Amino acid sequence: MSKDTHQPICPKCGYDQSGEIATWQSQCPMHGTCPECGLAFEWVEVFRPLIRDLHWYIEHAVSIRSLIWRTPGTLVRLMLPHLFWRELDVKKRISIPVLIVWCLLLCIGTHLLVAIPVGLEYWDQQNWMAQPLDQYVSQYGPSAIAAILFNGIAQPLYEADANVSVYLVNISVQRDWWGTDLIMDTFFRPIGYQLGFIVLWLAVLLAIPHTRRLTKLRGVHIARVTVISTTAMVLTFELYRLNEALHGLGGYKTGITSVLYKWIIPMMIVWQAVFWASAVRSGWGIRPWRLLVMLGTLAALLGGATLRVYVFLSTTA
Secondary structure (H helix, E strand, C coil), X not given: CCCCCCCCECCCCCCECHHHHXXXXXXXXXXXXXXXXXXXXXXXXXXXXXXXXXXXXXXXXXXXXXXXHHHHHHHHHHCCHHHHHHHCXXXXXXXXXXXXXXXXXXXXXXXXXXXXXXXXXXXXXXXXXXXXXXXXXXXXXXXXXXXXXXXXXXXXCEEEEECCCCCCEEEEECCCCCCCHHHHHHHXXXXXXXXXXXXXXXXXXXXXXXXXXXXXXXXXXXXXXXXXXXXXXXXXXXXXXXXXXXXXXXXXXXXXXXXXXXXXXXXXXXXHHHHHHHHHHHHCCCCCCHHHHHHHHHHHHHHHHHHHHHHHHHHCC
């Protein structure tokens, strides 16, 4: 899944170290410093980056089995961003293709699991005659199960009804889904603010010349934090769907689902803020870091609020 590389570049900024290597006389020193960004490193980290691979991190997996085995450790550390970035600094090897594959598998797997309660909740809302679930399945057979799962996966874009005569389902497009409260509740509420947050952090890091000179980062470092942050946004959407489904199946009673409904999005915004700040301070080792973190966080919060209010809310108005 990954290959070693011997290209002598700085792990942080990507500066070619061949000129420095050419000055060696009789032996290779143990430690070096990048003349471009000032990063101190061990030369083994330049010549053999795999030697510093982390046993718990998915990007450093060498097989599908290893990828699965490393998933719990990665997820646990992601819950504590400071711990995550303290161990995964700029000297650690980066494999964006592996990261993207893992994130896609994680999002797809989560979506399929959440589809079960979401499909059941949708069926329950459409079950005007209060037909028991076992009777519904007995009447329509596999088509009933397929309809429940399909609705859990495809709502609110499509809906399916069980067909008593065949094993397939009747699928129809919900043409009026855009611009309704449903799309606001299902899509924009959980992702709108976070999307703006990510976009504005990228703008601060990439579009402002001063911050580019300050950070001196290879693009893959920014790509890594963006992919993970976007995945967290998607998982927030799935958690929101799950909470909505459980809330509906419980008869909309006040309880833990009501509490989560109010706090899922604020908690994830706080996580995003800590995640990006920890990347700047601990992961990338930017010095000085306080001003950049303040600028990035404030811009991201403003961008998230602007995107949600003036784009998403105006779209659904």
